[in-house]
Structures are given as C-alpha cells and as structure tokens.
Amino acid sequence: MSRSRQVVNPAAEQALDRLKEETAAELGLQDYGNRYKGAITSADNGRVGGHMVRKMIESYENTLSSGTTK
Template sequence: MRTRVLHPDAKLAIERMKFEIAQELGIQLPPDGYYGHMTSRDIGTIGGYITKRLVEIGQQQISNRY
C-alpha cells in the first residue's frame, strides 16, 4: 500500500526538511537526486531525524490543543 499525501504542500515541506537536516548533520546530498551512491547509514540517519522532528511537531500541536 502506498502512502498517500494528505496535504499538497507536505511533500515539499518534507523535502525541505530533508535538505535542512542533511546540512545540519554535514551530509552532502546529491544535486541530481540519485541517492544510490550514498551509504545506508547516512540515509537512515537523515530519515531518523526527519521522524524525530515530525514527532516533535505533532506533540507540540497536540499539546497546544489541550
């Protein structure tokens, strides 16, 4: 099952977050978008930080509601 995007701007926001996190970690992302030459460790690190940041954002939104 494919993950579907619930908000049209979400994909762009995740892409921006990916580049921001990679820059913070000092990981150079390829300009052509092909990640085949990157290590699994680097890609996994970026993905882990994206997940962590999304959870933090969700927790902030939930705490602001209640």
C-alpha cells in the same frame, strides 16, 4: 510487506523535501538533494530518515501540548 513511496498528502511533498534537505544539512551531508542517493551510505540515508521522523513527532507533540490539533 511492500512499501509505498507515495506521499499520503501530495500537497506536503515540497515541505517534506525541504525537511529532508534541512535535516541532511544538520547532519553534515552537504548537497544531499542534488546527489545520487546510491553514492550515499545506507547508514547516512537512514540517519536522515530517522531524524526527520524525530522532528515530525516533536512537531506534533508541540501541537498537542498547545491544544491546537484539528
């Protein structure tokens, strides 16, 4: 199975980058966006991605519970 690294909605790319930076900072990974990702362990990179997904799911669940879905 191949993976696409393209953002589905290009307008959301900057918001995703901000979310990635915020999540990395919460996990104690300083200067995550400006670092070479090859120098960061795969476990740390995976942690950032996993926490991003949790935040996105939580945000969507909150949207569903407030009844403001599109």
